[in-house]
Amino acid sequence: MKTRTQADERRLEALRGAVVQANRDIVTAGLVLLTWGNVSAIDRETGLVAIKPSGVAYDALEPSQLPLVSLETGEVVDGSLKPSSDTATHLAIYRAFHSAGAVVHTHSHAAVCFAQCHMPIPCLGTTHADHFLTDIPVTRSLKQAEITSKYELNTGLVIVETFREQSLDPAHTPGVLVDQHGPFAWGTDTAKAVENAIVLEACARMALDCRSLTGAAPDPADRTLVEKHFFRKHGPKAYYGQTSS
Numbered sequence: 270m271k272t273r274t275q276a277d278e279r280r281l282e283a284l285r286g287a288v289v290q291a292n293r294d295i296v297t298a299g300l301v302l303l304t305w306g307n308v309s310a311i312d313r314e315t316g317l318v319a320i321k322p323s324g325v326a327y328d329a330l331e332p333s334q335l336p337l338v339s340l341e342t343g344e345v346v347d348g349s350l351k352p353s354s355d356t357a358t359h360l361a362i363y364r365a366f367h368s369a370g371a372v373v374h375t376h377s378h379a380a381v382c383f384a385q386c387h388m389p390i391p392c393l394g395t396t397h398a399d400h401f402l403t404d405i406p407v408t409r410s411l412k413q414a415e416i417t418s419k420y421e422l423n424t425g426l427v428i429v430e431t432f433r434e435q436s437l438d439p440a441h442t443p444g445v446l447v448d449q450h451g452p453f454a455w456g457t458d459t460a461k462a463v464e465n466a467i468v469l470e471a472c473a474r475m476a477l478d479c480r481s482l483t484g485a486a487p488d489p490a491d492r493t494l495v496e497k498h499f500f501r502k503h504g505p506k507a508y509y510g511q512t513s514s
C-alpha cells in the first residue's frame with residue numbers, strides 16, 4: 270500500500286467528518302430506528318472507504334474512530350473499531366458504480382414496504398423525476414447459497430446485476446431496493462447520497478398513498494415530463510438553480 274501524503278490525510282479527515290455528519294443526518298431525517306442504517310464515503314485517490322462502525326450509537330461517533338477500509342481488499346487499514354456489517358455491500362457498489370462517492374443504507378419504513386412486497390417504487394410524478402429518472406428498481410431475491418456464504422458481498426452483487434440487466438445508469442437512478450430487505454441510495458458525496466435516501470423514502474410514501482387513494486396502481490408519469498424534470502437538474506443541459514456567470 271502506498272504511503273499517504275499530508276494532502277491524503279487532510280482529505281481523509283474531512284471524509285470521516287462528513288461520514289459522521291451523514292450518519293447523524295439520516296437519524297434527524299427520520300430514516301433510522303435504533304441503529305438500522307449506515308453511511309459510507311470513498312476517497313477514490315487512495316481507494317479508501319470511511320464507514321460507520323458496527324453497532325456504535327450515532328451521537329457517540331467521533332470522526333477519528335471511523336474505520337478506513339480498502340476498496341480493493343475490504344481490509345481495515347485504519348481505525349480501531351469494527352466496520353459496519355454491511356461494508357462488503359458498500360464496497361461492491363463503489364467497485365461497480367464509479368460515479369458513487371457515498372452510499373446510504375437504511376430500513377426506512379415505506380421503502381421497506383415496497384422491498385418486502387417485491388415491488389419497485391414507481392415514478393408517478395415530478396417529485397420522483399427531479400432525482401430519479403426511472404422507477405427505483407427492486408433486486409431479485411438472493412439464492413440460498415448467496416445467503417449462507419458471503420451474504421453482504423452478494424447483496425452488493427445483486428444490486429449491480431439489477432442495474433446491468435435493466436440497463437440502468439446508477440448516476441440517473443441513484444438508489445435501489447434489495448428484495449425483502451430495504452433501500453440503498455448513493456450520490457457523488459455524502460450530502461447528495463443522504464438527499465437521495467430522503468427522496469427515495471418520500472417517493473415511496475407518496476406512491477403508497479396514491480395507491481390507497483385510487484385502490485389500484487396509478488398510471489406511470491408521462492415520460493416527456495419525467496425527462497424534462499430530471500435533465501433540467503442533472504447533466505450537461507441542467508439549468509435549475511443558480512448558475513455562476
Ligand SMILES: [Zn+2]
Nearest residue numbers: 375376450451
Ligand atoms: Zn439492512
